[in-house]
Amino acid sequence: MAKVTKHAICFWCKPRCRLTVESEDGQLLKIQRSPIKACPRKYCSDLERFYHPDRLNYPLKRVGDRGQNKWQRITWDEALDEIAARLQSLKDKYGAETLGVTAGTSRTYEELNSRFLNLFGSPNQCGQAQICHGNSAVVATALFGWWPYWMNVEKLENTRCLMLIGRNPPHSHQTIWEGYLKAKRNGTKLIVIDPRRSESAEAADLWLRLRPGTDAALLLGMINVIIEEKLYDREFVTKWCHGFDQLAERAREYPVGKVSEITWVPAEQIVAAARMFATEKPSCAMEGMGVAHQPNSYGPIAARHIISAIVGSVDVPGGEELLGPAPFITEHEIEIPDALPKAQRAKILGNQFRLYSWPGYELVQSNVERVWGKRCDMFGYTCMAPAPSLYKAIANSDPYPVRALITVSSNPMVTIPNTKLVYKALKSLDLYVVSDYYMTPSAQLADYVLPSALWLERAFLWNYHNTTPTIRAGEQALPPSIPGKYDRRNDYDFWRGLGIRLGQKDYWPWETVEEYYDYRLEPLGITFAELVKKGKLQTKPFEYKKYEKTGFGTPTGKIELYSTVMEKLGYDPLPYYKEPPESPTRTPDLSKTYPLILITGGRFHPFFHSEHRQVESLRKRYPWAKMQIHPDTARELGLAEDDWVWIETQHGRVMQKVMLDSDLDPRVVHGQHGWWYPEMPGEEPWLHGVWVSNINV
Numbered sequence: 001m002a003k004v005t006k007h008a009i010c011f012w013c014k015p016r017c018r019l020t021v022e023s024e025d026g027q028l029l030k031i032q033r034s035p036i037k038a039c040p041r042k043y044c045s046d047l048e049r050f051y052h053p054d055r056l057n058y059p060l061k062r063v064g065d066r067g068q069n070k071w072q073r074i075t076w077d078e079a080l081d082e083i084a085a086r087l088q089s090l091k092d093k094y095g096a097e098t099l100g101v102t103a104g105t106s107r108t109y110e111e112l113n114s115r116f117l118n119l120f121g122s123p124n125q126c127g128q129a130q131i132c133h134g135n136s137a138v139v140a141t142a143l144f145g146w147w148p149y150w151m152n153v154e155k156l157e158n159t160r161c162l163m164l165i166g167r168n169p170p171h172s173h174q175t176i177w178e179g180y181l182k183a184k185r186n187g188t189k190l191i192v193i194d195p196r197r198s199e200s201a202e203a204a205d206l207w208l209r210l211r212p213g214t215d216a217a218l219l220l221g222m223i224n225v226i227i228e229e230k231l232y233d234r235e236f237v238t239k240w241c242h243g244f245d246q247l248a249e250r251a252r253e254y255p256v257g258k259v260s261e262i263t264w265v266p267a268e269q270i271v272a273a274a275r276m277f278a279t280e281k282p283s284c285a286m287e288g289m290g291v292a293h294q295p296n297s298y299g300p301i302a303a304r305h306i307i308s309a310i311v312g313s314v315d316v317p318g319g320e321e322l323l324g325p326a327p328f329i330t331e332h333e334i335e336i337p338d339a340l341p342k343a344q345r346a347k348i349l350g351n352q353f354r355l356y357s358w359p360g361y362e363l364v365q366s367n368v369e370r371v372w373g374k375r376c377d378m379f380g381y382t383c384m385a386p387a388p389s390l391y392k393a394i395a396n397s398d399p400y401p402v403r404a405l406i407t408v409s410s411n412p413m414v415t416i417p418n419t420k421l422v423y424k425a426l427k428s429l430d431l432y433v434v435s436d437y438y439m440t441p442s443a444q445l446a447d448y449v450l451p452s453a454l455w456l457e458r459a460f461l462w463n464y465h466n467t468t469p470t471i472r473a474g475e476q477a478l479p480p481s482i483p484g485k486y487d488r489r490n491d492y493d494f495w496r497g498l499g500i501r502l503g504q505k506d507y508w509p510w511e512t513v514e515e516y517y518d519y520r521l522e523p524l525g526i527t528f529a530e531l532v533k534k535g536k537l538q539t540k541p542f543e544y545k546k547y548e549k550t551g552f553g554t555p556t557g558k559i560e561l562y563s564t565v566m567e568k569l570g571y572d573p574l575p576y577y578k579e580p581p582e583s584p585t586r587t588p589d590l591s592k593t594y595p596l597i598l599i600t601g602g603r604f605h606p607f608f609h610s611e612h613r614q615v616e617s618l619r620k621r622y623p624w625a626k627m628q629i630h631p632d633t634a635r636e637l638g639l640a641e642d643d644w645v646w647i648e649t650q651h652g653r654v655m656q657k658v659m660l661d662s663d664l665d666p667r668v669v670h671g672q673h674g675w676w677y678p679e680m681p682g683e684e685p686w687l688h689g690v691w692v693s694n695i696n697v
Contacts, residue, residue, distance in 0.1 A: 002024070003022055004022070005022050007019070007021070008455060008456055010455050011106060012455070014106075015175040016460075016462050028050055048615060048616065049612075050454065054614050054678065056437060056449065057485070058074075058486065059079040059449070059487075060074070060448065061447070066447075067427070067684040079450060081501065083431070083448060086404070086431045087099060088502060091121075094401050096120055097123065098122070098402055098404055099122045101126070101405070101406045101408065102410045103127035103128070103408055104410040105609060109491055109513070112491060114334075115495070115507070116495045116498065118335060118337060118340040120502065120504075123344055125385065127384060128410075128415065131387075132292060136291075137376070142363075143302060143305050143560050144322060145552040146322045146467075146553055148467075149464065149467045155317065156176075156180055156188070157182065157186070159283065160280040161276055161283035161284075162190050162283070163273075164193065164200050166194060166292075167194075167287060169286075171199070171602075171604055176286070177200070190203060193215065193218060194208075196628070196664060196670060198602070206276065209264070209265065210263040210265050211668075212580070214264075215300035215303075215304075216577040218263045218265060220303055221256055222273055222274035223307050224251035224256070225271050226311065227247075227251055231274070231275065231311070232310040232312075237312075240559060242558040242559065243563075243573070244310070246562045247310075247561040247562060281311060282313045282317065285320075287301060289601050291304065296578045298566075302563070302574075308320045314559065315547060323467065323542055324468075325372055325377075325469070326463055327523055328471065329521075331465065332466065333375075337383070349386070349389040350388075350389030354570065355569055356383070358383060359569060360569060363555070377465045390402065390425075394426075394428060395425040403429060404430060405426070405429055406433045407435070408435045408491055409437075411440045411441065411443075413445070413687065413690050419652075419690065431447055433448045434449050435452045436449070437452050438678065440688065441676055444683070445687075452491065456477045456478045470539070471537045473532045475532045582650075598647065599669075599670050599671075601695075606618045607622065609673070625655075625675040625693035626672055627656040627671045627672065628664055629658060632666050644658075645657070656695075673696070675694055675695070676693075
């Protein structure tokens with residue numbers, strides 16, 4: 001057979017590069033190297049990853065006790081028949097809300113999780129969105145009426161000052177970093193707010209090494225400087241911002257001296273950063289997980305957007321661009337949220353978090369739709385059950401029994417806080433189904449494990465969660481199934497197969513994912529195959545200052561510095577600083593026993609979250625988990641480089657190896673996240689080493 005060349009979209013990490021794939025007779029020959037120079041996963045063989053001996057190849061059914069790693073191979077039809085029957089039985093006994101679903105980080109067709117659940121009648125989907133960009137999207141949409149499109153790397157050509165807050169693009173989003181490096185040649189300034197001297201901080205014009213968890217205070221201090229020194233855009237603020245006087249009053253509570261004491265950042269650096277961001281325009285900010293993972297994350301996220309608003313850097317080239325939706329059938333429309341009855345919406349776990357649940361959804365989306373004609377996709381993703389609420393309900397049947405869970409491209413035993421609670425919950429389930437690429441610690445506790453197609457084995461339509469009118473497409477480059485070798489399927493086939501068996505046939509009319517994509521592209525008059533040939537389609541020109549014609553998609557039609565949405569939901573309508581729940585200031589007695597501040601989650605090459613630990617060439621480069629500690633602190637504790645050390649809090653302890661870092665504050669240590677060891681036994685008590693270095697323990 002002749003060689004075949006196809007174009008697929010890689011989702012090993014965030015940028016979603018479109019790559020050229022060569023194959024022959026269904027076998028991978030070569031993948032064109034990533035266009036991203038800094039791609040951390042280019043060092044291993046593509047054949048090593050896609051033909052790894054640990055890839056899941058066929059559906060498996062548990063035959064021993066949960067966690068014994070004893071399995072029976074079954075067919076897809078047998079698996080779907082049995083899963084559907086057990087789901088129906090549990091639904092009849094406990095109600096539809098007894099089913100939960102967990103999702104990973106954009107490895108799958110996530111909108112289909114919601115479609116299935118809304119039709120099934122359960123509000124209890126849980127994903128990474130709430131501790132990733134979902135909470136940023138919710139806050140931004142509440143304040144701006146749309147989520148600024150930070151993934152538009154090209155915009156950085158027009159940006160004069162970029163502020164990174166708890167974000168290190170060289171390790172977390174390489175295309176953004178390459179975009180900045182190009183902009184830097186044109187004089188773009190860089191401010192980095194981070195407890196660690198990351199690669200971004202190393203390149204910064206200003207690095208603000210703050211005390212972890214104090215970002216809201218720092219940003220409010222900068223806002224105060226901008227207002228006091230009259231560096232804000234008076235015309236824009238007067239005409240297009242709601243609540244400036246209230247904001248100014250709140251900001252006065254954060255004078256530079258007080259903020260310096262809270263954050264450990266010298267006062268002169270706070271003033272310099274505020275002046276730089278306000279005068280080097282257009283400016284924009286990008287927050288990362290260092291902000292999103294904080295308790296009370298509304299404060300720093302709101303302040304991060306507000307500081308851009310008051311300097312007038314909203315909906316301008318190079319600023320906080322509000323590009324609007326593409327005129328096609330969006331992911332949120334596919335979710336058909338209105339199919340979920342209101343009575344079931346009220347049962348969503350964690351409904352006390354009103355902004356992130358249905359009350360906030362209704363308030364925000366009605367105004368978004370009024371201005372943009374469509375609802376915001378990312379807000380739909382975050383209208384989900386918070387992970388702690390879901391696992392508490394599973395473990396304790398409070399407020400009601402959650403007896404079934406489906407995990408799609410997710411590994412909650414590693415990626416969700418409080419691993420002990422997650423473990424207790426997963427062990428107690430009546431039905432646990434996992435769809436993944438490899439056997440993980442979570443999959444070891446399942447009743448059914450289903451082999452998922454990787455990105456080479458599936459078609460993909462990518463629209464940055466509909467924050468932009470640009471659409472990209474990649475085709476299936478390799479067959480997911482070869483008789484006698486393996487039988488993997490993408491999650492479209494999984495959800496459709498399950499849905500049809502549970503009475504949803506009319507809502508799954510497309511037999512293949514390509515037909516499904518054709519349906520979504522119909523309003524544009526283009527087929528998926530035609531889009532694949534183009535590679536990318538910009539459905540309409542980028543326009544700016546659209547608010548001059550339509551206003552903003554908020555209740556007041558303006559950017560809400562003082563949020564009427566938050567006010568109606570019973571929250572403080574302005575950002576504020578709240579001391580972290582465990583800190584030297586808030587819990588001084590606890591700090592006597594645990595004197596150091598622990599932060600976790602900084603990205604590091606060559607891995608992405610909890611992925612790729614099986615790949616030998618990557619593990620040779622990074623075989624063990626590492627924790628960063630200042631040399632002086634290490635010396636006091638009798639530690640040296642590469643020593644194994646216990647990291648202990650009142651919640652538990654794990655082992656990681658010492659990495660000395662003289663730029664880290666001596667009062668702070670950083671532990672890596674995502675670690676498990678696939679080479680360790682799968683059965684209990686090992687579960688692939690999930691208890692050894694996993695920081696969520």
